Amino acid sequence: MANNQLQAYHNLYLMLEAGVPILRSLEMAGKATRGRLRRAWQDVRQAVLEGEGLAEAMRKHPKEFAPLDVAIVEAGEVSGDLPGSLKRLERWYNFFASLKKTVTAEMALPVLVLIVAALVIPFPNWFLGKISDLGYLLRVLMPLAALFVPVAAIWCIVHGTNKGGPLRIIVDWTALKIPVLGRAIKQLAISRYLRAFHTLFKAGVPVIRCAQMSAQLTGNAIVSGWVKQAAETARVGYPLSEGFTREFPKEYLEAWQVGEESGKLAEVTERLAGQAEAKSLWMMEQIGKWTPKVIYAIICLWMISNIFKMATGAYSDVVRVIR
Numbered sequence: 153m154a155n156n157q158l159q160a161y162h163n164l165y166l167m168l169e170a171g172v173p174i175l176r177s178l179e180m181a182g183k184a185t186r187g188r189l190r191r192a193w194q195d196v197r198q199a200v201l202e203g204e205g206l207a208e209a210m211r212k213h214p215k216e217f218a219p220l221d222v223a224i225v226e227a228g229e230v231s232g233d234l235p236g237s238l239k240r241l242e243r244w245y246n247f248f249a250s251l252k253k254t255v256t257a258e259m260a261l262p263v264l265v266l267i268v269a270a271l272v273i274p275f276p277n278w279f280l281g282k283i284s285d286l287g288y289l290l291r292v293l294m295p296l297a298a299l300f301v302p303v304a305a306i307w308c309i310v311h312g313t314n315k316g317g318p319l320r321i322i323v324d325w326t327a328l329k330i331p332v333l334g335r336a337i338k339q340l341a342i343s344r345y346l347r348a349f350h351t352l353f354k355a356g357v358p359v360i361r362c363a364q365m366s367a368q369l370t371g372n373a374i375v376s377g378w379v380k381q382a383a384e385t386a387r388v389g390y391p392l393s394e395g396f397t398r399e400f401p402k403e404y405l406e407a408w409q410v411g412e413e414s415g416k417l418a419e420v421t422e423r424l425a426g427q428a429e430a431k432s433l434w435m436m437e438q439i440g441k442w443t444p445k446v447i448y449a450i451i452c453l454w455m456i457s458n459i460f461k462m463a464t465g466a467y468s469d470v471v472r473v474i475r
Contacts, residue, residue, distance in 0.1 A: 157216075158245035159184040160193060165238040175201055192216035205229055220244070220348060220369060227355035240351045247347070247429055251340075251436060258440025262447040263299075269451045270295050273458050295454075324373040336435035341375035342404065343428030350421040360386050363395075404428070 160181040167177035175197060182193030192213040199209035207226035210217040221241060228237025274291035277283045283291065328334045349366040353359065363383035370376045378400045385395030391412045396405055404424050411420030 155249055156185040156189050157221075158242065158249050160189070161238050161242045161245060165235055165242055168238065169235045174206070178206075189216050206234070220352070220365060223357055223361070223365060224351060224355045227352070227357045231356040233355075237355045240354060244347060244351055247343075251433060254433065255436055255440055258437070258444065262444035266299065266447055266451065267296065269454065273455055321373045324375075327372070328374055332435065333439055336432055336439060337372060338375065339428050339432035339435060341370040341372040342401065343425055343432055345370045345375065345379055346404070346421050346425035346428055350418060350425055353421065354418050359392065363392055 163184050164177050164181040167180055168174070172180075178193065178197040178200060182190050182197060185193055195213065196206070196209040199212070200206055205226075207222050207229055210222050210225060224237045224241050225234070228234035231237075270292050274283065274288050277291075278285070278288035327337050330337075345366050348369040349362050352362040352365060357365075360383050363379070363386060367376050367380040367382070370379070378397045379395070381397070382392040382395035386392050391409070393405060393409045393412060396408075407420055407424055408417070411417040414420075
């Protein structure tokens with residue numbers, strides 16, 4: 153859905169920037185999508201035709217339009233710069249689309265090779281009648297289950313539980329402790345916070361609301377805890393940075409404080425978001441580069457082990473026949 157939404161916002165931005173009427177622009181945005189998302193855009197267009205505001209119409213479809221999207225569009229309507237707000241939304245979605253594409257491209261082949269290996273390696277023993285059909289099936293499923301069951305469990309926890317719930321906190325805390333991957337996840341979560349804050353702040357959303365919403369968009373409950381008190385700190389008259397915990401990286405904290413003192417927080421958060429995004433993307437690329445090699449090495453060792461077992465079994469059979 154994210155890629156469809158990205159294209160929809162892109163089309164809507166181009167149309168409005170070119171001076172195309174809002175209803176025609178919404179029609180073209182909807183045509184870039186399909187399924188449930190297309191129906192949502194059609195409903196939004198109809199609501200706008202009947203006199204509702206764009207953000208108000210989008211808010212009626214929470215599954216298709218995230219709170220961030222609605223807030224930015226609403227700020228654009230109020231400020232009179234709706235095309236600019238849509239452009240910022242497009243950049244937000246574009247980064248995560250490129251990140252997803254990078255990870256998917258790097259991991260697709262290794263996963264496919266692993267599945268093929270799981271099917272092929274026990275095949276000779278089944279073909280020679282040394283294991284039953286059930287035994288072959290179990291030998292295929294066990295290594296695949298070791299990979300896919302934990303992934304499925306984590307996906308269910310992340311998407312099916314409360315973001316602040318105990319299971320989600322355990323998963324997010326564990327993710328940050330994984331070597332290399334944990335650092336990439338941390339940078340990604342920080343980049344989400346910084347990019348969301350910048351996008352909302354630049355669109356004219358009040359700073360306290362920016363802090364509240366951005367803290368909910370990190371994608372990691374632990375990192376959210378590092379910044380969630382910033383809104384309350386600002387509410388009582390102190391700088392946002394006073395609410396960040398000591399776990400928030402010092403390099404970002406010091407730059408943020410400079411932005412607050414100089415009155416250039418929008419520019420600073422945009423630069424910091426870019427830095428964090430670049431770091432997270434580089435780390436993910438490195439993980440994508442080395443993970444396949446690790447998987448291939450495991451498959452090779454697995455194959456060598458099975459070949460050795462088969463050779464040992466064949467040798468034992470020959471010795472028995474000779475005796």
